[in-house]
Amino acid sequence: MGRPLIPGYENLAAHAAIPVADQPEAENRPSSLLRQWRRRGGLSSVLHAAEAFLASRPFERMPWLAVAMLAGTGLWFLLPGPAEWLVLTGLCGLVAGCGWAWWQDEDTAVLRAAIMAVAVMVAAGCLLAWLRSELVGTHPIEAPVVTRLHALILEREEQPARNRVRLVVATQDPQRDRAIRARINISAVDDRPFLQEGAVINVRARLTPPTHPVLPGGYDFARIAWFDGIAATGSAIDPPVLASPAEAQASGMALYRRDLARHVRTSVASATGSDGAHAAIAATLASGDRGAINDDDALAMRDAGLAHLLSISGLHVGAVVGIVWFAMMKTLALFPALALRTRLPLVASAGGAVAAVAYTLMTGAAVPTIRACIAALLVMAALALGRQALSMRLIALAAITVMLFWPEAVVGPSFQFSFAAVIAIVALHNSAPMRALVARGEHGAAMRLARAALALLITGLVVEAALAPLVLFHFHRSGVLGALANLVAIPLTTTVIMPALGVALLLDLVGLGWPAWFVTGKALELLIGIAQFVSSIDGSILLVPAIPLWAALLFVSGFLWLALWEGRVRVWGVLPALAGLAGFAVATPPDLMVAAEGRHVAIANDEGQIFLLRNRRGFAHDQLLEEAGFDAASEQDVQAITQWPGADCNRDFCLLTHRHRVLLISRRRSDVDYATLLAACAASDVVVAERKLPEHCRPRMAKIDQPLLTRRGGVTMNLQTGVIRSARPARDRHGWM
Template identity: 45%
Template sequence: MELWLEEERERLPLWVPVALAAGIAAWFLLPNRLEWLAFCCVTLAVACAALLLPPGGRVRQAIVVGGILACAGCLLVWGKATIVGSPPLDRPAFISLKGEVRSVERLPAQHMSRVLVRPVGVPALPPLVRVNLDDASMPPGVGEGAIIAFRTRLMPPAPPSLPGGYDFARRAYFEGVGATGRVLPPLTVLRPATAGPRLRARLFEHILERVPGQGAGIAAALATGDQGAIAQADAEAMRRSGLAHLLSISGLHVTALIAAVIFLLMRLMALSRRAALDWPLMLLAAGGGALAGIGYTLLTGAEVPTVRSCVAALLVLGGLAMGRDAITLRLVAAGALVVLILWPEALVGPSFQMSFAAVIALVSLGEHSAFRAFLAPRGEGVGRRIGRNLAGMLATGLVVELVLAPIALFHFHKAGMLGSIANLVAIPLTTLVVMPLEATALLLDLGGWGAPFWWLAARSIDLLLLIAHGVASSPWAVVLAPAQSGVVFGLMLLGMLWCLLWRSRWRWAGLMPVTTGVMMVLTSPMPAILISGDGRHVAVRTADGGMAMLRARAGGYARDVMAESAGYDGILQALTALPQARCSPDLCAVRLKGGGRNWNLLLTRSSVRIDNAILARDCAYSDIVVSDRRLPGACRPRWLKVDRHFLARTGGLTIDLDHGTMRSAKAWHDEHPWVARSSRRPREYRKHQLYRRSNPASLPWMRTCRGS
């Protein structure tokens, strides 16, 4: 091991942010403070035990530093969550609220705005609440600093509705938002806004006004990072075609801006003979590019990908100014370390993971000697040179897609397969045509002459959308998979890092956990029953592989969440239309097959009170009963009773009837500050009395898995 680490000595610093990230991830994965303390004790014990190894060795140094960094990562995010976060609202409430507007985020595609309000004179409320305000109800004077009064129904930030779903409550906690709601008109402006819209908001509105056609939202997103004006169909097409990264301000945009600024400054300063001969032009141009990158990062809201790109760009400019080769993995590690120290909660978000994974893959491929030799300049014709560069772009696209696929499957339950082909055209089109046209149009708008360039930019964006919709319509555009556990995701992520960060032949050992994770994803069973956290929405898998929902009038969001969590890309039928379902206005009974037997499922459909004798009779004939209300004790199904009382402690559920397993969206003893408290474990978890009443020969043992 010492010989191997000596060979890899230049790569050891790359694992510093990985060790810190391991501690941060442990705090999010482990449910309570006892386990957090146990993790810190174990990591420090491992570091202390490593001191018994012979001094001066790299193995001893790596274990000691890794253990300390993992413990520091856990304490770092734990401390920030304790000091910075905002606890959520205890329970939903109708309230008349007066507050100060902190920010207004327009969403033209949804015809509404998100208003961040600081309540005034209501100490029981969280310090910040976020409410949605329809454009039709928006009075003049609502802006930063305004005092407004309105009625609203406030809710705690939404937890994941199903296992593996999006956890808005976690994000809202670190952003300081403790409640959300919708404004009930009328809204009264007690004091108009004290300040005008910020530069980013003014730029956003200006681009929307100047760009003709449906590409205005994408043009505004490319310049400001605000995607609120992009139509839902266009946003979905960009995601399915693997082009969504173009809409998030990241390395592509920051690099293009800094490169353009450096190019212009170098050319302008070179017009002076004295400057060209006596001044350090590269150093001055790099300084101007650095200032432009910092300003652009602040303008676009300083999101994680933008901050990472800005930090990396500053390090690159510093290296170039000193005549050093700065495009290395150490640069990426430094950027990751800065982001993790300042925003440790960003680690568990898809933005951080996908951003750094893509950059690591690109830099690792670029550092490989064979790839460098393939792209090295040589004496050849123009056609061969263009073909070789296109092959290099295709190779980088394929590598990035392979690296991002596990992350996309874990967070979004789908991954693009044709993105590398779409990016061959989309990236040059965006970088070399659309963004220069937008920059030129904005510059000429100072004199009112930018209209022709806005028209050209709109036509270029139309071509970009044509590519996105064409690729997204292909049946091979995406691959879907049901929600995966954190163990599977961790295996694949660790294996990919092992392959990308090392350089010796031992790096190929990382293919073993990657292969194991892929096999687990391919063989993961599709859930037969999905139950939302409030119990209102239930979806079941039919015998022909389709899916059906209990409530036919469920909204598009609920349908999308159910389909994505199940890894299903078809149309959801109505449960009442199934031949094996028998439904009344209040109850619905359906028979499902799984595990070599039939399962009787009973669902409530309305809020009308059902006679206890009838409910007890129907429950006794059912294996599983699901309701969005609290069921009486007389309801005693043969296997599982899921009602409001049960779901309050488990959150949303997915049930696999073939293996008799169930996954919950949260653990009953979860002590993370954004999770609603559960005073005790549900009775079904403590005593398993439902299973003792079941026939052991016909019912498999049920294993309850904590949600990831």
């Protein structure tokens, strides 16, 4: 036997042969050290299990990078200011750096790469939103002002349904030495032919800063205007006067869109004998101009779950691309010489891509349309390369592209609705049961039609289930029969309305478009009839009060888990989704709501009734009712605050008790005896007034008056806990705040 290779080998071997319990070192070894090794072993097994999980799903990982970027962008909007944004970015960098430097276990290389990639994408989302805000954000004017403007018209939008024209102009800030962009409404009676892009006008107008939400979580036009570069909004007081005509004709595309919208409305009205909502919707589908659609028709479409048909997005771009692709494939196949020498899918995909870009430009190139165009181009590229036409990877790439250029779209409903719908559709049709249902087989025509109708119904139900919580979160109302309405509306739009509209425009080149315009108009009348019928059914509209953000985030996280993974693991997404829906179910309206200007106040009781200080229709009035989960167009369960049980009201104030709290609410601006007011404040828990209250007015819980509302915007209050939420939180340092 040779000598051992390691000096002292015999001693080591003998030592290793001794049982652990008999080794002298074991008697002195701390038990905590043993537990530490056991914990490390358990952690190692968890890490290796995660590694195996990710390694087995190479095609399911990329969409989560888009989700990480989405989370980073959302956190930028959610966190209050630069310090928190820097901390988030630093933490992401620390995680990525530690993964790169210290985690060298080759057995967990995929897990390490995933953690580093997620950290980088979260940081990228936050930084891109921050950069976008710094580059394009525009500070609003300081205060409302009435002034005479010398302005250059940049954009013109006709809104016949509201009897006005909306102009975006470049002018001088009346309060500071800087150039600004402002949005001004001109009454239809004051519209003039010279109000075109490029003209310089003089007009006396009232300008205000872009408005903040009436209540917390409401529509935030100030944020939208910040990213759109709008510093002021207002309306003309006098008719505008021409100072200098446009040096050239309006930009070709802008003029073409307006002329196209007028032509479509006129043609449909002439062919059908009436100028109704169908003509306005036809103009919307052709040019993206929604200005002629009145509010009642738009609400009926939304309550029927058909509002997506009024926004040029994926459905419309997909229909145009599909029609062009199919037509080119069938037409080119008629020529054998061409079909044998050319890859027809490549040519048809190129034609579909051109059609997508042209339709996007023709309809105004809004962000939702651009988003749909990007997705369509990716699908055409996949078809040209012989790859799967629509997959989660393509959706993720489209989402990352949009967030790269328009990160502010993440917090808007349009982005959320469109991607949620597409994700739900792709996830459903990638599932084995759905593939079996839509697979081609030896079936008769009736069976194929029935299977297609069933597949469309199931798709509609799944999309509605995915979108309804998001719709309720943003708008507090949703149609519950949308799947049934879309079962007819989507095929009607894609197979009749859109093709007929395209044929009508082509035939109009030779003056023969009347029959196609007639078909388009009648099909649109049927579409509007479906919307009005469905929205009028009792119980077809679900109304809910304001939904807490945590509930929406839980639902979205569960939905993404269900949709983006495959196999049994996706079932775990049901838990957070159901938890989020439980938050929707238990949501209750705030006890007290005060609109931003202080003139509109609402109190909700436990019996589902709401009491208003002023029950006059208007934007603030409607926002209060929507926040509480009531139909703004209905007076059911809406009463005056003077009808509150036990309320003691006079011309100036109302004194009432709710949840064992004493509320003193001002009814109008008036002079009140100072000593009496101070005594009433001291005896009250909450005092609400639209004017400034004396400094020595000190209620026990909260004083909500004009200075507070000016600083914080509209507020809601839970009277039991005393928690107050404001539309403009105190620590929020985003530019538009």
